Amino acid sequence: MRENEEYTRYVDALAAEHPELAAFLDTLDLESAAQRGAFVRAVEELYTHISKEEDGLFPASLTELTGEQWDRSIDAWRTVHSR
Numbered sequence: 001m002r003e004n005e006e007y008t009r010y011v012d013a014l015a016a017e018h019p020e021l022a023a024f025l026d027t028l029d030l031e032s033a034a035q036r037g038a039f040v041r042a043v044e045e046l047y048t049h050i051s052k053e054e055d056g057l058f059p060a061s062l063t064e065l066t067g068e069q070w071d072r073s074i075d076a077w078r079t080v081h082s083r
Contacts (some may be wrong), residue, residue, distance in 0.1 A: 001061055014057065017049050
């Protein structure tokens with residue numbers, strides 16, 4: 001959906017959050033009270049992120065993507081999830 005100018009910024013913002021969360025989790029130390037607080041905030045942000053995907057992006061994709069775009073999306077998903 002990034003190819004559609006209407007969604008480019010929306011998709012880019014969501015996509016940028018994925019590596020940010022991964023990097024945060026890689027360095028997370030739950031022994032630290034400050035980091036536990038940061039983790040709670042991150043979970044709240046993750047809820048918002050998932051809501052944007054599940055309630056906005058994914059439903060819009062049902063009408064916006066062409067057959068070829070769906071095929072590329074499924075191929076990309078399989079590549080990422082086969083690791």
